[in-house]
Amino acid sequence: MIMDGSAADVATSCRRVLEEQPAAVNAHDADRHAAYYAEDAVLHDPEYPEPLRGREAIRRDMRKFLTAFPDVVGELHQMLTSGRTAAVEITMTGTxxxxxxxPGGTPLPATGRRLRLPYAAFIRFDxxxxxxxxxxxxxxxxxxRQLGRA
Known part of the structure; x- marks a missing residue:
């Protein structure tokens, strides 16, 4: 991914990953989405009491999300990169x-409702x-609230 480790290569590589990853979600490809993570990656998500640890856990989480929202579309609005660190603003929409x-409970049945999920993330690269x-x-x-569960 990063060619020679120069600052320009690092920034280019980070931007490429951040642009390509939403395309993997839009293609509903959990494997391709997870491939952008290191084998021992850690993902902190407000839905989980503990971070997801490892590429396989991240892949399983994306599969669950794609099962719940099979028509999901992600849109990258902004990205800022500095060295091996980035910040992004994304909106996910789906039914x-x-x-x-x-987490740790019985899955909730589908509601048939639309979801618009704006979120931000801070990301570190190897x-x-x-x-x-x-x-x-x-x-x-x-x-x-959007799903009628609150």
Whole structure:
């Protein structure tokens, strides 16, 4: 991914990953989405009491999300990069036609309602240009309100 480790290559690689990853979500390809993460990546998500650890956990999480929202579309609005760190603003929209996985609980049945989920994330990359840490920020209560669960 990162060619020679120069600052220009690092910035280019980070931007490329951030532009390509939403395309993987839009293609509903959890495997391609997860391939942008390092094998030992850590993902902090407000829906989970503990971070997701490892590419496989991130892949499983994306599969659950794509099951719950099979028509989901992600749109990257902004990205800022500095070295191996980036910040992004994204909006995900989709219809809840599948069960919603609940950490440690019974999945919630589909509501048939549309979701518009704006979120921001701070992301760190390794020398190979893979994501090693991601911290997502979004309104969990807002999700439940939109889906008629609050």
């Amino acid at each position: 809840n036609t599948g069960p919603i996985g609940v 020398d190979a240009g893979r994501i090693v840490e991601e911290r997502r920020y979004f309104d969990v209560a807002g999700i439940f």
